[in-house]
Amino acid sequence: MQERPIDNNYLDFINRLSDSLQSHGLTTAYIRTYGCQLNLSDSEKIKGILQSVGIEPTDNELEADIVVINTCAVRHTAETRVFGHIGRLKDRFTKHKDKLLMIGGCMVQQPHIVKQIAASYPFVGILFSTNNLSALPNLILTRLMTGRMTFDSYPDSYEIDESIPLSREKTYRALIPIMYGCNNYCTYCSVPFVRGPERSRNSRDISREFNLAIEDGFKEIMLLGQNVNSYRNNINDETNNFAELLNELCSNPSDYRVRFMTSHPKDAGIPLFETIGAHHQISRTIHLPLQSGSDNILSAMNRKYTSAKYLERINEARAIIPAVNFTSDIIIGFPGETEADFNATLELVRTVKFYSLFIFIYSKREGTKAALLEDDTPYQVKVRRLMELTEIQNEISLEYDRALIGSEQKAIATNQKDESQTELRLDNNSVITVDGLHRVGDFHIVIPTAIENRRLIGEIKQ
Ligand code: SAH
Numbered sequence: 001m002q003e004r005p006i007d008n009n010y011l012d013f014i015n016r017l018s019d020s021l022q023s024h025g026l027t028t029a030y031i032r033t034y035g036c037q038l039n040l041s042d043s044e045k046i047k048g049i050l051q052s053v054g055i056e057p058t059d060n061e062l063e064a065d066i067v068v069i070n071t072c073a074v075r076h077t078a079e080t081r082v083f084g085h086i087g088r089l090k091d092r093f094t095k096h097k098d099k100l101l102m103i104g105g106c107m108v109q110q111p112h113i114v115k116q117i118a119a120s121y122p123f124v125g126i127l128f129s130t131n132n133l134s135a136l137p138n139l140i141l142t143r144l145m146t147g148r149m150t151f152d153s154y155p156d157s158y159e160i161d162e163s164i165p166l167s168r169e170k171t172y173r174a175l176i177p178i179m180y181g182c183n184n185y186c187t188y189c190s191v192p193f194v195r196g197p198e199r200s201r202n203s204r205d206i207s208r209e210f211n212l213a214i215e216d217g218f219k220e221i222m223l224l225g226q227n228v229n230s231y232r233n234n235i236n237d238e239t240n241n242f243a244e245l246l247n248e249l250c251s252n253p254s255d256y257r258v259r260f261m262t263s264h265p266k267d268a269g270i271p272l273f274e275t276i277g278a279h280h281q282i283s284r285t286i287h288l289p290l291q292s293g294s295d296n297i298l299s300a301m302n303r304k305y306t307s308a309k310y311l312e313r314i315n316e317a318r319a320i321i322p323a324v325n326f327t328s329d330i331i332i333g334f335p336g337e338t339e340a341d342f343n344a345t346l347e348l349v350r351t352v353k354f355y356s357l358f359i360f361i362y363s364k365r366e367g368t369k370a371a372l373l374e375d376d377t378p379y380q381v382k383v384r385r386l387m388e389l390t391e392i393q394n395e396i397s398l399e400y401d402r403a404l405i406g407s408e409q410k411a412i413a414t415n416q417k418d419e420s421q422t423e424l425r426l427d428n429n430s431v432i433t434v435d436g437l438h439r440v441g442d443f444h445i446v447i448p449t450a451i452e453n454r455r456l457i458g459e460i461k462q
């Protein structure tokens with residue numbers, strides 16, 4: 001195991017690291033993030049750490065002295081893309097040994113991937129742990145001193161470090177993790193293995209970050225956790241569950257929008273829906289991953305709800321929150337999924353009418369329970385099911401968008417494009433394009449006027 005830095009004075013250590021980076025000619029870093037919002041949030045910390053030692057972020061990968069790849073392990077396709085990316089960097093980092101390539105994130109939490117990178121990609125400089133970002137400065141210094149591939153070999157402590165600096169990526173949306181890890185062990189999922197057990201942040205730290213982000217002008221706050229509904233339930237603090245946390249945060253009277261991801265259908269319920277209903281700042285679009293409409297498959301996935309229970313949740317929410325919308329995730333071709341199972345999913349999708357769906361083809365993940373089952377649905381069948389479901393969902397999404405035409409919607413300007421248009425995001429997270437340049441981060445009332453190529457076009461209400 002590696003030694004912690006001998007230097008007890010952190011500032012001295014950081015100064016030494018800054019000097020060392022400078023003398024190695026390392027001044028800029030490009031960070032590429034794969035995967036979910038939690039990974040994006042980790043990348044904001046990685047950027048903050050690098051800035052604190054004098055490294056400037058750049059969008060130009062080719063010119064960056066340091067390249068950081070923050071990886072995802074949820075599906076095999078994400079891993080293939082990462083290996084493709086690392087492969088493309090081979091020539092550059094083999095030739096320029098003075099430059100630094102760092103790989104972190106969920107993928108390198110898996111020992112077989114670490115072995116593979118160590119054996120086949122010797123030009124990688126550092127492999128760092130996603131659960132131990134505060135070790136990053138020490139790993140960088142070790143690499144600079146030894147010139148060898150450096151691993152984070154501390155055991156994951158799973159302690160939450162509130163002192164890590166942060167540099168936000170977006171100017172309108174602040175990502176705020178409220179918890180880390182997951183205890184649910186859905187049988188297909190690698191997250192509990194790579195992210196470790198559930199642990200919640202202190203509500204005081206969350207409140208402070210939330211209020212500061214609003215003070216700093218962020219109009220959208222996204223609260224993050226693998227299952228936000230288990231916030232604090234696991235650490236025996238009766239006074240703080242997710243609904244109460246939302247109540248506390250929304251006592252800030254400014255103008256902003258709150259979203260959260262992800263809510264597990266087994267835990268989301270009336271207290272949460274009542275809280276959403278009571279605060280106009282909380283988005284009326286709830287992401288509630290269904291995964292499958294078949295009870296057999298749901299049980300094999302260890303999701304701990306049935307299709308009837310799921311539907312009951314939806315109906316409860318609709319009774320409590322007027323105009324609530326749902327989005328969801330579906331996995332196609334989980335081991336043993338029959339045509340009847342798939343049809344049950346189609347039926348539930350038609351009944352619920354989600355605003356939009358993320359549809360994934362099942363990907364076998366080493367170490368999970370489902371990996372012991374035979375991945376028995378032929379790939380062509382999976383693709384056919386995916387297309388069938390996509391088509392049905394597209395119709396439903398289009399119906400929702402058509403119903404918006406002529407209505408007044410609150411939206412946040414998120415992107416200026418082509419020097420003459422602005423993209424804004426509605427409450428349901430859909431993008432709407434309007435003419436004219438409007439400042440990113442401002443709220444506007446927009447009126448959708450048409451749908452072109454499945455995208456909303458509109459105008460700003462004057
Ligand atoms: N904690 C979140 C999910 C994180 S992963 C939740 O419970 O909803 C995001 C989505 O990826 C999941 O909802 C699931 O639909 C999908 N996913 C996870 N593991 C997968 C796998 N092995 N194959 C295909 N899709 C997967």
Ligand code: SF4
Binds near residue numbers: 184185190191
């Ligand atoms: Fe994975 Fe299930 Fe945890 Fe979501 S709740 S991260 S799908 S194990």
